[in-house]
Amino acid sequence: MDLFEYQGKQFFAQYGIATSPGGVADTVDEAVAQADAAGYPAVIKAQVQVGGRGKAGGIKIANNADEARQYASAILGMDIKGHLVKRVWVERSSDIKKEYYASYTLDRGAKKYLLMLSAQGGVEIEEVAKTDPDAIVYRHIDPTKGISRAEIEDAVAAAKIDQEARSGVADVLELLYDAFLKGDADLAEINPLILNTDGKVHALDAKVSLDDNAAYRHSEWADWQATVEYDGREKLAKSKGLNYIGLDGTVGIIANGAGLAMSTLDVVNQVGGSAANFLDLGGGASADTMSAALEVINTDDKVQAVLVNIFGGIVRCDEVAKGIIEALKRVELRAPIVIRLDGTNAELAREILAEQGSDSVIVEPTMLQAAKRAVELANRGA
Amino acid sequence: MSIFVDENTKVIVQGLTGGQGRFHGLRNRDYGTKVVAGVTPGKGGTDVDGIPVFDTMEEAVAITGANASFVSVPPRFAGDAVLEAARAGVSLVVCITEFIPAKDEAYFYNLLANDFPGTRLIGPNCPGIISPGKCNIGITSGSIALPGGPVGIVSRSGTLTYQAIHELSQQNVGQTTCVGIGGDPVPGTNFIDCLAAFEADPETKAVLMIGEIGGSEEEKAAAFIADHFSKPVVAYIAGQTAPAGKKMGHAGAIISGSQGTASAKMEALTAAGVHVAPNPTVAGQMMVDIVRAF
The missing domain is CATH 3.40.50.720 (NAD(P)-binding Rossmann-like Domain)
Structure with a gap:
């Protein structure tokens, strides 16, 4: 789960990391009230999960209430790269002396945690990595050992953080590691981490991504989980326990297993079509699961043909075939359906499906043939 | 073996x-x-x-x-x-x-x-391991596997492992061992571990490798193959059409920025002399052709 900036700041606060005082607002009036409370000049920041919001006009500094009203009106409802701004964060503007970068994440390649620290903050770290790679200090951390104060101080010195900020930055890095670890974050990033003119160090932004698999041990995530946005279909799929991702094509995909589902997308593309979605049924392919999957796909107006790709290992194909027939009785499909069943008892399964006799239910023996047929039907329907 | x-x-x-x-x-x-x-x-x-x-x-x-x-x-x-x-x-x-x-x-x-x-x-998050006719630990259906080799299989995906086994067994090409290494970000055993073991196993004559988007394990495997692996390898990478930033089912299957794309993995494997297939069916057929030519 990716957090919005204001949620990231709430997350930081739970672990004692200092941020600018401020608050959220969903309306212009609320935004002005927050700005009045924070004091001027106040920064009004669009809450969207996409980079480049500053350039898009989603961050403004208001010097008085009139400006706060003007900017909040402009930002609320703004479209930033396809993300609608429904909420703003308002905080007191900081007197920035220097901007740094700090983050902890899991380095999959090294199989260790990774601290990244740079004296060049406030810009995209990917850009710094390209233009001035030596300006970023990398420190791998063995998860069984953690990182000591001495190691943090060493990294701070190596990153050439200004002398006056070193102790403050090291303090934040200690707290941030704690937040990353105990807070089960996949990413805990502060960019920029600022040195104020008064000599204090604090987080001006927050980019945090939490590990959904750890949700069971974090009841405090509930409010944030409630703000995760799905489109209607993704919501429906989630409520039915399906692993669904909406895409833009015309062939609805249903497969068992993430790998096979990805592979089905590939093959549909290779024969000249485009997938409307990724849908992994998981291990089973019962009538209930299949009905739920068909129901979700049926709500997608773009779908012109449905492709079911099942490999039966432990799940026998004849059982899957019966499940599909039962599901087709429950859900009235708008589009023709092409079915590929292979694996245990595949022959028997094809016979069962052939017997049901509908013209809009087509059985093909291989993944490639099934994909070709589905794409042909989708292109005809479009 | x-x-x-x-x-x-x-x-x-x-x-x-x-x-x-x-x-x-x-x-x-x-x-x-x-x-x-x-x-x-x-x-x-x-x-x-x-x-x-x-x-x-x-x-x-x-x-x-x-x-x-x-x-x-x-x-x-x-x-x-x-x-x-x-x-x-x-x-x-x-x-x-x-x-x-x-x-x-x-x-x-x-x-x-x-x-x-x-x-x-x-593993974790894997189908397990099967040496057909000898030992099966995990959730792979034993009935689709064919004992006797000569092909070793290593895969990040469960269903694609079964698919690969099935493609070979149907054409009467057996397997020595099939390892599902799993779809999580930190797998206990990786491609290189399996490739090194297959290299040392005299009965394994060729390896079918199935990767997917996310991480850089396939690129590392490619480098290992170029320097240390003497047997033919066929590979398929799932997720060639997956969009960036979306987890494709597996926790580890995600393209972030330009990292972890299928095309980068396919290029690295091709450069290492691996036969790279566009889909699992073609991968199976390529492997059958290689085995028939032995």
């Missing part, structure tokens, strides 16, 4: 008394795997269809002489189960559990690497 497991592998199922553990544990035994015990804290002294259940791994290993474990427990208990198996001294732990928190996974991966170098972990 085979890699990692064979007819002498003696397996303890951790979580044998649970629904999944029982289902797959008994299927593995029916296949011919030596399933010698189960472990569930608090259920010691009972049995599951004749298989004795112990309270701890230590006790189960001491009494049965088992050298492998099959972890089939819920995510919140999986880390402890893996470490308990390692402490009890088994040389192989197969963990099929999905949805383990990444921090737990990173922790036990490194603890095993530091303190238990003699224990190999396969």
Whole structure:
């Protein structure tokens, strides 16, 4: 789960990391009230999960209430790269002396945690990595050992953080590691981490991504989980326990297993079509699961043909075939359906499906043939 | 021959008394795997269809002489189960559990690497390992596999492992060992571990490798193949059309920025002399052609 900036700041606060005082607002009036409370000049920041919001006009500094009203009106409802701004964060503007970068994440390649620290903050770290790679200090951390104060101080010195900020930055890095670890974050990033003119160090932004698999041990995530946005279909799929991702094509995909589902997308593309979605049924392919999957796909107006790709290992194909027939009785499909069943008892399964006799239910023996047929039907329907 | 497991592998199922553990544990035994015990804290002294259940791994290993474990427990208990198996001294732990928190996974991966170098972990979030005709640990259907080699299979995806096995078996091409290394960000065993073992196994003559988007394990495997692998390799990478920033089912299958794309992996493998196929069916056929030409 990716957090919005204001949620990231709430997350930081739970672990004692200092941020600018401020608050959220969903309306212009609320935004002005927050700005009045924070004091001027106040920064009004669009809450969207996409980079480049500053350039898009989603961050403004208001010097008085009139400006706060003007900017909040402009930002609320703004479209930033396809993300609608429904909420703003308002905080007191900081007197920035220097901007740094700090983050902890899991380095999959090294199989260790990774601290990244740079004296060049406030810009995209990917850009710094390209233009001035030596300006970023990398420190791998063995998860069984953690990182000591001495190691943090060493990294701070190596990153050439200004002398006056070193102790403050090291303090934040200690707290941030704690937040990353105990807070089960996949990413805990502060960019920029600022040195104020008064000599204090604090987080001006927050980019945090939490590990959904750890949700069971974090009841405090509930409010944030409630703000995760799905489109209607993704919501429906989630409520039915399906692993669904909406895409833009015309062939609805249903497969068992993430790998096979990805592979089905590939093959549909290779024969000249485009997938409307990724849908992994998981291990089973019962009538209930299949009905739920068909129901979700049926709500997608773009779908012109449905492709079911099942490999039966432990799940026998004849059982899957019966499940599909039962599901087709429950859900009235708008589009023709092409079915590929292979694996245990595949022959028997094809016979069962052939017997049901509908013209809009087509059985093909291989993944490639099934994909070709589905794409042909989708292109005809479009 | 085979890699990692064979007819002498003696397996303890951790979580044998649970629904999944029982289902797959008994299927593995029916296949011919030596399933010698189960472990569930608090259920010691009972049995599951004749298989004795112990309270701890230590006790189960001491009494049965088992050298492998099959972890089939819920995510919140999986880390402890893996470490308990390692402490009890088994040389192989197969963990099929999905949805383990990444921090737990990173922790036990490194603890095993530091303190238990003699224990190999396969998974988590994997289908397991099968050496056809000898030993099957996990959830792969034994009936689709064909004993006798000469092909070794290593895959990040479960269903694509079955698909690959099936493509070969249907054309009467057997397998030495099929390893599902799993779709999580920190797998205990990676492509290179399997490739090195297949290189050392005289009965494995060629390897079918199935990767997917996310991470850089396929690129590392390509470098290993170029320098250290003498047998033909066919590869397929799933997710060629996957959009960036979306987890494609597996926790590890995500393109972030320009990292982890299928095209980068395919290029690296091609450059290493690997036969790269556009889809699993073509990959199967390429492998059949290679084996027929031996």
